[in-house]
Amino acid sequence: MKTLITNANVLDMVGDIPNISKKDILICDSRISKIEENIQDNNIDEIINAKNMIVMPGLVNTHTHLAMSIFRGYKNDIKLIDWLENAIFPVEDKLEQDDIYWNSYLSCLEMIRSGTTTCNDMYFGMNRVIEALEKTGLRGVVAWCITDDSIRDKIERTREYAKIYNNREDSRIKIYVAAHSPYSCDPDTIKLCVDLAKELKTGIHTHLAETKDEEETIINRYGMAGTEYLNSLHVFDVPVVLAHGIYVSDKDIDILKSVKGGISHNPISNCKLSSGICDVVKLRNSGLNVGLGTDGIASTTTLDMFEEMRTASYLQKVNDASSSSMNSYELLKMATIEGAKVLGLDNDIGTLEVGKKADMIFIKTDKIHLCPENDICTNIVYSANGADVDTVIIDGKVIMQNRKMINLDEKEVMKQVRKIAKRLL
Amino acid sequence: MKTLITNANVLDMVGDIPNISKKDILICDSRISKIEENIQDNNIDEIINAKNMIVMPGLVNTHTHLAMSIFRGYKNDIKLIDWLENAIFPVEDKLEQDDIYWNSYLSCLEMIRSGTTTCNDMYFGMNRVIEALEKTGLRGVVAWCITDDSIRDKIERTREYAKIYNNREDSRIKIYVAAHSPYSCDPDTIKLCVDLAKELKTGIHTHLAETKDEEETIINRYGMAGTEYLNSLHVFDVPVVLAHGIYVSDKDIDILKSVKGGISHNPISNCKLSSGICDVVKLRNSGLNVGLGTDGIASTTTLDMFEEMRTASYLQKVNDASSSSMNSYELLKMATIEGAKVLGLDNDIGTLEVGKKADMIFIKTDKIHLCPENDICTNIVYSANGADVDTVIIDGKVIMQNRKMINLDEKEVMKQVRKIAKRLL
Numbered sequence: 125m126k127t128l129i130t131n132a133n134v135l136d137m138v139g140d141i142p143n144i145s146k147k148d149i150l151i152c153d154s155r156i157s158k159i160e161e162n163i164q165d166n167n168i169d170e171i172i173n174a175k176n177m178i179v180m181p182g183l184v185n186t187h188t189h190l191a192m193s194i195f196r197g198y199k200n201d202i203k204l205i206d207w208l209e210n211a212i213f214p215v216e217d218k219l220e221q222d223d224i225y226w227n228s229y230l231s232c233l234e235m236i237r238s239g240t241t242t243c244n245d246m247y248f249g250m251n252r253v254i255e256a257l258e259k260t261g262l263r264g265v266v267a268w269c270i271t272d273d274s275i276r277d278k279i280e281r282t283r284e285y286a287k288i289y290n291n292r293e294d295s296r297i298k299i300y301v302a303a304h305s306p307y308s309c310d311p312d313t314i315k316l317c318v319d320l321a322k323e324l325k326t327g328i329h330t331h332l333a334e335t336k337d338e339e340e341t342i343i344n345r346y347g348m349a350g351t352e353y354l355n356s357l358h359v360f361d362v363p364v365v366l367a368h369g370i371y372v373s374d375k376d377i378d379i380l381k382s383v384k385g386g387i388s389h390n391p392i393s394n395c396k397l398s399s400g401i402c403d404v405v406k407l408r409n410s411g412l413n414v415g416l417g418t419d420g421i422a423s424t425t426t427l428d429m430f431e432e433m434r435t436a437s438y439l440q441k442v443n444d445a446s447s448s449s450m451n452s453y454e455l456l457k458m459a460t461i462e463g464a465k466v467l468g469l470d471n472d473i474g475t476l477e478v479g480k481k482a483d484m485i486f487i488k489t490d491k492i493h494l495c496p497e498n499d500i501c502t503n504i505v506y507s508a509n510g511a512d513v514d515t516v517i518i519d520g521k522v523i524m525q526n527r528k529m530i531n532l533d534e535k536e537v538m539k540q541v542r543k544i545a546k547r548l549l
Numbered sequence: 550m551k552t553l554i555t556n557a558n559v560l561d562m563v564g565d566i567p568n569i570s571k572k573d574i575l576i577c578d579s580r581i582s583k584i585e586e587n588i589q590d591n592n593i594d595e596i597i598n599a600k601n602m603i604v605m606p607g608l609v610n611t612h613t614h615l616a617m618s619i620f621r622g623y624k625n626d627i628k629l630i631d632w633l634e635n636a637i638f639p640v641e642d643k644l645e646q647d648d649i650y651w652n653s654y655l656s657c658l659e660m661i662r663s664g665t666t667t668c669n670d671m672y673f674g675m676n677r678v679i680e681a682l683e684k685t686g687l688r689g690v691v692a693w694c695i696t697d698d699s700i701r702d703k704i705e706r707t708r709e710y711a712k713i714y715n716n717r718e719d720s721r722i723k724i725y726v727a728a729h730s731p732y733s734c735d736p737d738t739i740k741l742c743v744d745l746a747k748e749l750k751t752g753i754h755t756h757l758a759e760t761k762d763e764e765e766t767i768i769n770r771y772g773m774a775g776t777e778y779l780n781s782l783h784v785f786d787v788p789v790v791l792a793h794g795i796y797v798s799d800k801d802i803d804i805l806k807s808v809k810g811g812i813s814h815n816p817i818s819n820c821k822l823s824s825g826i827c828d829v830v831k832l833r834n835s836g837l838n839v840g841l842g843t844d845g846i847a848s849t850t851t852l853d854m855f856e857e858m859r860t861a862s863y864l865q866k867v868n869d870a871s872s873s874s875m876n877s878y879e880l881l882k883m884a885t886i887e888g889a890k891v892l893g894l895d896n897d898i899g900t901l902e903v904g905k906k907a908d909m910i911f912i913k914t915d916k917i918h919l920c921p922e923n924d925i926c927t928n929i930v931y932s933a934n935g936a937d938v939d940t941v942i943i944d945g946k947v948i949m950q951n952r953k954m955i956n957l958d959e960k961e962v963m964k965q966v967r968k969i970a971k972r973l974l
Contacts, residue, residue, distance in 0.1 A: 193921075194921060195923070196919075196920070196921060196923060196927075196928060196932065197877075197922075197923045197924035197925075197927035197928045197931070197932075198923040198924065199923075199924075200876075200877065200924065200927045200931070201862075201872065201873055201875065201876035201877060201927070202872065202873050203871070203872060203873050204872050207872070230917060230920065233917045234917045234918045237917055237918065238918070391863075392863065394867065395862075395863035395864070395866050395867040396862075396863065396866060396872060396931075397866075397872050398866045398867055398869065398870050398871050398872040398874070399867075400867065400870075401867055424931075425927060425928065425931030425932045426918060426931060426932040427918070428918070428932075428934075431859075434856075435860070435863060437626075437820075437821075438816075438817065438820035438821065438860060438863075438864075439820070439863075439867070441820050441821060441822075441823045442819065442820040442823055442824075442825065442826055442864070444823065445823050445825070446628070446823050447626065447627065447628060447629050447632070447821060447822050447823040448626055448627050448628050449823070450626065451625075451626035452622075452625065452626060490963070492655060492658045492659050492662055492959055492962070492963065493659045493662065493663070493851060493852070493853070493935070494621075495621070495655065495963045495966060495967065496618075496619060496621060496963075496966050496967050496969075496970035496974075497622075497967075497970075498620070498621060498622045498623040498624075498970060498974055499622035499623065499624075499625065500622075501622075502621075502622035502625045502626070502850060503621060503622045503850065506622070506625070506821075506849070506850030506851060507621065507622075507850045507851040507853075509853075509934045509935075509936065510918070510934075511934065511936035511937075512936075534917055537917070538915070538917065538920045538921075541920060541921050542920065542921050542922075544921075545921035545923060549921075549923055
């Protein structure tokens with residue numbers, strides 16, 4: 125299958141400064157085979173005209189809980205502990221396998237509609253999350269959330285799915301091991317997770333230093349901070365995705381700066397749950413990869429990564445008292461190639477380059493709120509939103525075109541999720 | 550002219566808790582004449598079916614510089630002083646009258662597209678700003694920005710336009726007096742502005758306590774803070790719109806809490822220019838009206854008030870370390886009726902009530918990113934954006950329907966603004 129994209133304004137996200145140039149892009153099956161002016165080829169199956177569009181790499185959401193879409197707007201704006209104990213946990217216990225599928229399916233549709241082509245998910249019922257990713261065509265790293273409870277079963281399931289998905293060249297799914305967090309996993313649990321990740325030659329997805337309270341709990345329990353605790357259990361021998369990373373000391377950063385993988389920064393969730401402001405500039409200056417993530421819809425309400433980009437910038441600028449903290453191109457990097465590095469997928473995605481997987485989005489720029497075009501990257505980061513994404517291609521396949529989903533029944537998904545919400549909430 | 554809106558889910562913004570109910574709305578000329586179930590009337594000119602729509606009051610943007618749209622994305626993310634002195638001021642000096650018209654026109658279109666029906670503008674060339682408001686059908690408070698320079702002329706122009714616009718019942722335009730700020734207006738200038746506002750029976754629009762530096766400057770110059778300075782010159786004898794209000798002390802708040810009008814909170818601008826975080830909760834608890842504003846596109850890049858609502862919430866929650874600081878309904882109030890109070894327009898706009906002006910927006914809710922509907926207000930504040938606004942009615946007139954502008958040539962406006970940007974930037 126050969127697809128030719130013509131008249132594109134290609135923002136390739138390769139260099140240290142923005143490079144936008146008028147090019148054609150040739151996709152052969154799942155990969156980019158040419159990015160050149162006026163590509164001529166006699167065996168094209170489909171031509172897509174990208175006139176007035178910026179074509180850029182799909183966005184990478186480095187921390188999600190897809191099945192939590194059912195909680196959108198549910199008992200928000202209340203105290204964190206009330207919210208968790210009275211709104212979220214009791215309902216999560218009642219989620220059935222089919223609920224996880226439909227809820228994840230809705231999240232996948234929302235991600236596609238807002239330009240995300242890859243996500244990194246941690247939840248229960250991983251098999252049904254995978255089913256939603258397979259159905260919608262998204263790329264995803266998926267992990268079964270492991271705490272100290274029923275460990276053996278979750279480890280078995282992780283091993284089972286890793287065997288199915290991790291060694292297929294054509295697989296869009298990659299299985300990670302999810303040790304939920306340093307405060308919810310005792311040393312034995314963490315050790316089992318590390319051993320499993322080593323056995324499967326994969327990485328670990330965990331939460332780290334999201335709140336001050338949790339760090340105090342860990343220090344009281346183990347006499348060391350969360351980062352040191354994970355380090356003492358050799359977690360950083362394998363690639364890691366560390367969600368949040370707000371309360372990390374200079375000593376912690378010294379440990380973290382050489383990890384494979386990196387931090388998933390979730391600015392909106394950190395605000396809405398009043399967790400705190402992560403010092404992204406400091407983390408990135410240490411050499412750490414920092415990607416962006418939305419966390420679950422339960423806390424964030426939206427999966428729109430454009431919102432995460434600008435909120436990350438707002439928080440840094442006001443926190444550092446410096447309007448030059450982070451520029452729009454750095455934010456776009458965090459949402460694309462740097463996120464890909466965090467997930468260990470940067471050989472395949474995150475930039476538009478020949479040989480990489482064809483994961484890309486078209487942003488329609490001929491619009492009032494994106495005019496004039498003094499600086500396209502700044503317009504995208506600070507004034508575009510998910511609704512400006514016109515077309516989404518993942519693994520060489522057109523998933524959305526002209527804002528219409530190809531072969532996905534949105535109405536049915538909304539109907540199912542509303543039914544689940546009615547039953548449980 | 551009678552317009553009947555049927556099947557609306559009316560969010561009237563009247564009470565202390567959200568009230569959403571299925572109603573019809575009858576508009577006679579510019580005002581709402583009925584909000585009831587199944588309105589029957591034999592003389593309807595136009596029927597609009599609002600099925601699957603939330604119909605709510607139009608958003609009120611309490612602080613804009615409409616003519617600055619040309620600067621969208623221009624030299625952002627640099628130090629404030631560099632930006633002002635090297636990017637903004639030299640170009641502003643070259644803006645011609647026609648530039649002000651086209652730039653303002655583009656801002657008006659962006660506001661309409663994102664659900665704003667009223668704005669409060671301060672700039673030069675007020676007559677051309679008014680022309681853009683008249684052309685697009687927006688409601689606006691407008692003021693000619695007065696500093697210590699060429700005062701007499703600006704006062705004369707303000708008086709001239711106030712005579713035209715301020716005493717017509719059918720006028721959508723209201724003229725205010727703009728004393729730019731305590732640091733850029735000496736006591737004589739402020740006094741002239743106060744006298745003029747009293748003469749014209751109108752209010753004053755000014756910047757207040759936007760940065761720590763400016764407050765220090767004022768204290769060094771006059772031995773008192775900006776608020777005390779304005780108070781000593783009797784500014785608060787007339788209604789005021791005070792933009793920003795970040796660096797106000799408890800003593801200042803004691804003065805401010807009884808002003809007519811209120812504060813315009815501009816969270817995105819405050820972040821992007823790294824000005825600081827305004828303690829909105831404290832200001833509102835003192836009894837002050839706090840509306841939301843975008844400031845100019847130059848600093849904010851967007852005029853989308855949905856972005857301002859959620860950013861206001863994010864900043865309060867993370868700053869107060871409390872996820873219950875501000876709820877979505879309070880944010881919607883700030884963007885509607887509280888903004889109207891700040892502008893002294895709450896008798897006419899800000900809620901949907903019989904007798905008020907028919908300024909309303911339809912938000913399409915049957916969408917993936919707004920599903921499920923556990924809490925409509927939360928979904929609107931945290932997951933909707935300007936692109937979800939389907940229809941805009943101002944002063945009883947349909948300005949946008951099904952996202953199509955009625956009789957406004959967007960392409961021509963973009964062409965003109967691009968031409969100006971090319972000439973000046």
